[in-house]
Structures are given as structure tokens and as C-alpha cells.
Amino acid sequence: MSHQITGIEGFNNVALLVRAFQLSRMLQVATSLDLAGRVADGPQPVTQLASDCGANPDMLLRLCRALAAFGIFRVMPDGQVSQTSHSAWLRKDAEPTLYYAARYWTTRGNWQAWANLEYAVRTGESPFRETFGVANFEYLAAHPYEASLFDLFMQHSPDDRHAAVVEAYDFSNARLVVDVGGGTGALLTAILIAHPDMKGLLFDQEAVVAAAPEMLRGFGLSERCRIEAGSFFEALPKGGDIYTLSQILHDWNDERCLTILSNCREAMGQDARLLVIERVLDEEPGQTNPMSYLADIHMMVNFDGGRERTETEFAGLFTRSGFSAPHVLQTRSPFYIIEARPV
Structure with missing residues (x-):
């Protein structure tokens, strides 16, 4: 009927x-x-x-x-x-630009994994792994063209989140900022440009940071920013005043997030601060940005256990990994700064 x-x-x-x-x-x-x-x-x-x-x-x-x-x-x-x-x-030269976003979202990896969305809803498993037989980051390592588009998309964030973070948070008392999983250094570059007396340390996998020196040289930051290769699932560099995790935790399930956060806690001094830069879902959908929920489904499609989280869910992760309850700061972008300190 x-x-x-x-x-x-x-x-x-x-x-x-x-x-x-x-x-x-x-x-x-x-x-x-x-x-x-x-x-x-x-x-x-x-x-x-x-x-x-x-x-x-x-x-x-x-x-x-x-x-x-x-x-x-x-x-x-x-x-x-x-x-x-x-x-x-x-x-390409628009600020912000959607040039790279329009190309990235329709790459073969995204397009075919999204075509298999129903698989996730029915089984609770990753459509990306079901479609390609490997995890997302393994796929990108084997497909350099799509990996380069992903890096450019992150570097030229259409929501201008890097500038928004710099505007919203007081970095002035930090001597060294460690960007954990910082890619090619877009966020760290924005922070260092805004604070000429500060130094940075960019930490990510060797294949990822390989493109960072050229970008840092282009902004005259080679002398102020050190690069270290490694995995945030292992030991992290010590000595930072601020540690940033920008769009990292949403790639992983809770247990993997706890490993990353615990490694940050182990590397941090008692006076250091952790800044997690992520979308924060409303406890009741529809109150703010619906794009955050689209982002959540993208994580569901592309990553094993990847997800966007509510403030309550972030607080649970911080408490279990040795941090204080988070202080959440809104920026003018869809991304929030979630600050926590060691306890």
C-alpha cells in the first residue's frame, strides 16, 4: 500500500x-x-x-x-x-580550496569502499578491507597517486582547521610542540609561523614525513623544526611542552586509541599538555554540524573501528590512559581542540 x-x-x-x-x-x-x-x-x-x-x-x-x-x-x-x-x-589557489577535496573524495579507494557501505551496517566490519583485502593505510602505501592526493587534501584542508586551531588556542608559553602523526607538517607549520620563537618536532612514519622537508624549507622552517620517523604505537619523542594529535584518534578503535594516548602520556612531562584536534559529535544529532556525522560514516567505511566521538567518549579514553578530564575548545572550523593534562 x-x-x-x-x-x-x-x-x-x-x-x-x-x-x-x-x-x-x-x-x-x-x-x-x-x-x-x-x-x-x-x-x-x-x-x-x-x-x-x-x-x-x-x-x-x-x-x-x-x-x-x-x-x-x-x-x-x-x-x-x-x-x-x-x-x-x-x-587550486583559493583559500580555503575545494580543489583537492573534489579529487580526493572520488578516488578509487573511497569510491569503491563507499559502494560497499551496506556491508558495514550489516556485519560491523570494514567495507574497505572487504573491498580491497587490506587496511586503508596499507592500500595507500601501495597506491602512491591516491596517497599523494590524500596528503594534499590534508595539507589544504577545506575547513581551514589549521589556522582555526592556531587562532583558538594559546600556544605562546610552549617552547617545543611535538606533532604526533603530523603528516607532512601542515598544522605544525601554521603553529610555528604564528609563533616565531617556538620550535617544532614532526613525528610520523618514514614514508609520510619524506615529503615534509621540502614544505618546511618553503616556509623557512627547516632550522626550527626537527623531523623524526616512527610509529605512535611505539615510543614517542620526549621533551615537548605540547603534544598534538590532529585527526588521528578517529582512525582507530578504542583499544588502539588507548595505546596512542598511553604512549603520549609516557613521553610527556607533568607540565606538558595534550591537544587532540577532532570533530566532536553532539550527544543528540542535529544540534550543530551534520558534516561531522558524514565524517563518522566515512570512518566506518574506511577504517577498522574508526569513528568520530562525543565529548563523553573522549573523556573515557583520557581517563583510562592517565589524563585529566578534557577541556573542549570550539574553533571556527568543524574541529574542536580537546585539551588534557597528565595526572
Whole structure:
């Protein structure tokens, strides 16, 4: 028996959500062709765009028209394509930029694992491992192109979380900040630029930090930032005033998180501080940012036991690993700073 809904309110919004994956793929193609960058200085004939990026003119026109229907680019009757306020965010040099996000979210690893979402809901197991036979980070190690896109996506965070963290927290009394699992050093770079008298230590796996020296040199930070390779599941460098874990704990189940936190606690002096930078889920969904719940499902799809957490869940992890109850600071981004001290 069919259910007749009175009124049409919300129908078109839900209909668009049902087909949102198609828009994601269209945006990925647009960024792969760097269309936003190619029209940055003014309108371009679609024939010229097609020639410049090696595309079929008719197919490219149809792609641009479809995106223009959603406010991404403007297409004139004569085939001229121009920028809009929405397409401008797809430029590489936009601040913040969605260029790398549009490419990263539709990589083969993400795309195929998400296609297997129902497997997670039914079994409680990782769709990523079921799809590819290995864990996410093992997959990235074997697929350098996707790994490089992941690093660029993290480095050019579209939510501008690195700057937001620096603005929201007082780092001024720290002499040495240790960024645990800090990737290529994007967060640490933002902190050191804002505090010229501070030094940094970037700690991550050897294959990850391999790209960090070039970035640090580019910002003139080579003399102020030391790099050490290692695993946060083992011993961590000692001597830091502040230890940061930015988007690390959400990759792991509770037991693995307790190992990471306990290793941080072991490395920290009694006066040191731990800053965990993560999304914090509302105890009741729908109060703040719905993207945090989308992020939670992404962790469910891609990682064994990965998840976003509530403040109560973070407090439980800190208490069990030798830290005080957390103090949660909001930033202007979707990410929070969760501060804890050794007890």
C-alpha cells in the first residue's frame, strides 16, 4: 500500500541528495581538468577550454552546462564559460580550496569502499578491507597517486582547521610542540609561523614525513623544526611542552586509541599538555554540524573501528590512559581542540 505525502516540501532536496554522487563525480572531472583555474582570468570559449585540457568540446560543454545549473560556472549561449562565486572555490589557489577535496573524495579507494557501505551496517566490519583485502593505510602505501592526493587534501584542508586551531588556542608559553602523526607538517607549520620563537618536532612514519622537508624549507622552517620517523604505537619523542594529535584518534578503535594516548602520556612531562584536534559529535544529532556525522560514516567505511566521538567518549579514553578530564575548545572550523593534562 502506497503512502501519500501531503505537500511537496523537501522533496526536491531529498531527490538531489539521492543523486549527489553524480555531482561529486562531475566536480571531480572539473577539477581534474582544472576548469576553475582556466577561467580564473575571464570567460573562455568552451572550444578553447577543450583544446587546452584535451577534452571533447561537445562533451565538455554538456558537463559545464550541467554544473552551471547548480551554480558551478556560468555558460553563455555562445559557449563562453565563466567563473561564479561557487566555482571559484575549486581553484587550486583559493583559500580555503575545494580543489583537492573534489579529487580526493572520488578516488578509487573511497569510491569503491563507499559502494560497499551496506556491508558495514550489516556485519560491523570494514567495507574497505572487504573491498580491497587490506587496511586503508596499507592500500595507500601501495597506491602512491591516491596517497599523494590524500596528503594534499590534508595539507589544504577545506575547513581551514589549521589556522582555526592556531587562532583558538594559546600556544605562546610552549617552547617545543611535538606533532604526533603530523603528516607532512601542515598544522605544525601554521603553529610555528604564528609563533616565531617556538620550535617544532614532526613525528610520523618514514614514508609520510619524506615529503615534509621540502614544505618546511618553503616556509623557512627547516632550522626550527626537527623531523623524526616512527610509529605512535611505539615510543614517542620526549621533551615537548605540547603534544598534538590532529585527526588521528578517529582512525582507530578504542583499544588502539588507548595505546596512542598511553604512549603520549609516557613521553610527556607533568607540565606538558595534550591537544587532540577532532570533530566532536553532539550527544543528540542535529544540534550543530551534520558534516561531522558524514565524517563518522566515512570512518566506518574506511577504517577498522574508526569513528568520530562525543565529548563523553573522549573523556573515557583520557581517563583510562592517565589524563585529566578534557577541556573542549570550539574553533571556527568543524574541529574542536580537546585539551588534557597528565595526572
